[in-house]
Amino acid sequence: MLPVAAGNLLTLLDDIATLLDDVSLAAKKTAGVLGDDLALNAQQVTGVKADRELPVVWAVAKGSLLNKAILVPAALLISAFAPWLITPLLMIGGAYLCFEGFEKVVHKFLHKDSAADLEQRKAAMADAKVDMVAFEKDKIKGAVRTDFILSAEIIVLALGVVSTRPFLDQVGVLVITAVLITVGVYGLVAGIVKLDDVGLYLKQKTGAASQALGNGLLWLAPVLMKVLSILGTIAMFLVGGGIIVHGLPFVHHLSEAAVALAGGGLMGTVASTLVDALTGILTGAAVLAVVSLGKKLFGTSH
Numbered sequence: 001m002l003p004v005a006a007g008n009l010l011t012l013l014d015d016i017a018t019l020l021d022d023v024s025l026a027a028k029k030t031a032g033v034l035g036d037d038l039a040l041n042a043q044q045v046t047g048v049k050a051d052r053e054l055p056v057v058w059a060v061a062k063g064s065l066l067n068k069a070i071l072v073p074a075a076l077l078i079s080a081f082a083p084w085l086i087t088p089l090l091m092i093g094g095a096y097l098c099f100e101g102f103e104k105v106v107h108k109f110l111h112k113d114s115a116a117d118l119e120q121r122k123a124a125m126a127d128a129k130v131d132m133v134a135f136e137k138d139k140i141k142g143a144v145r146t147d148f149i150l151s152a153e154i155i156v157l158a159l160g161v162v163s164t165r166p167f168l169d170q171v172g173v174l175v176i177t178a179v180l181i182t183v184g185v186y187g188l189v190a191g192i193v194k195l196d197d198v199g200l201y202l203k204q205k206t207g208a209a210s211q212a213l214g215n216g217l218l219w220l221a222p223v224l225m226k227v228l229s230i231l232g233t234i235a236m237f238l239v240g241g242g243i244i245v246h247g248l249p250f251v252h253h254l255s256e257a258a259v260a261l262a263g264g265g266l267m268g269t270v271a272s273t274l275v276d277a278l279t280g281i282l283t284g285a286a287v288l289a290v291v292s293l294g295k296k297l298f299g300t301s302h
Contacts, residue, residue, distance in 0.1 A: 053193040056140060061186035063144030064151060068178035071148070071155045076170060079159055086156055087247050093149035094243030095287055100146065101236030102284025150239065154181060192228070196221035238273065241280025251279060 078085050158177045162170045199217030202210045245251050255275040262271035 054190055057186055057190045057193065059140045060143040060147065061182060063140065064147045064182050064186065065179075067144065067148045067151045068155065068182060071152055072171075072174045072178055075152075075155045075159050075174065076167075079163065079170075080167075090153060090156060090243050091247040093152055094240040094247070095283055097146070097149055097236045097240030098244070098280045098284035099287035099291065100142075100284075101233050101240065102281065102288050104233050104236075106288065146236075151178075151181075153239065153243065154178075192224060195224065234277070237277050237280030237284065239280075241276040241278070241283060244283050245276055245279050251275075 075086075078089075155174060155178065158174055159170065162173045165173070195217050199214045199221060202214030203218065205211060205214070245255050255272055258271040258275050259268040262268045
């Protein structure tokens with residue numbers, strides 16, 4: 001009886017080791033998307049009142065977990081019964097990312113916040129009675145929508161790693177990957193947005209080294225947030241454009257031709273990235289044009 005139990009334990013440990021190895025491989029496969037996910041989510045809390053940053057991050061993190069609770073079973077069902085749906089769904093999500101990125105750029109350069117909007121926000125931030133969670137509702141909803149698309153790509157990429165594994169292994173890898181990614185990404189986002197608080201705390205210390213480090217963090221925090229905001233918008237074009245490129249054969253062939261023309265290697269990677277970015281920008285412009293036309297035809301502002 002004892003040898004049988006020991007054998008079962010060793011088999012279980014071997015299964016766990018294999019599962020963790022698959023999780024590690026899935027994490028490596030999705031590393032590029034994770035960088036974009038981090039930049040996009042850090043971007044969402046720019047302009048939020050300091051004492052509301054962590055609640056906003058937590059609200060988006062909960063939305064992200066809910067997204068993955070929907071996406072993991074959906075991905076498994078689609079993979080099992082309708083694998084042909086994966087690419088079209090990803091392309092719809094990619095087009096939405098491109099649209100959102102292009103809309104941000106257009107709004108930045110063509111539209112300015114009205115004085116009334118600015119005064120309303122200042123008054124809300126100054127009034128302790130105002131429920132900032134409700135005030136930030138649109139920002140949180142937008143972040144969760146963006147997270148849904150990126151999470152979908154991450155889940156699909158992870159599923160591709162274990163597509164030939166038994167069903168229970170697929171479930172285990174996707175669930176573990178989804179949880180680890182959510183904790184990792186939003187943990188980093190929370191750390192990034194609180195850099196200024198750490199800097200202020202260190203600046204108030206008596207030691208010269210602590211004060212110098214505090215001053216450095218206070219300088220770094222807004223710079224880092226601005227950089228992440230820019231990278232977040234760029235990421236929308238790169239991720240969305242990359243999905244469109246890989247989903248449309250003729251565009252994918254153009255990308256391969258650009259890589260070959262660049263000679264492969266580093267220059268090939270640059271050429272491929274530029275094709276993804278250009279595709280993302282053009283897709284975003286096209287979708288925004290269609291949406292704007294739809295608003296005019298149907299008289300809606302949303």
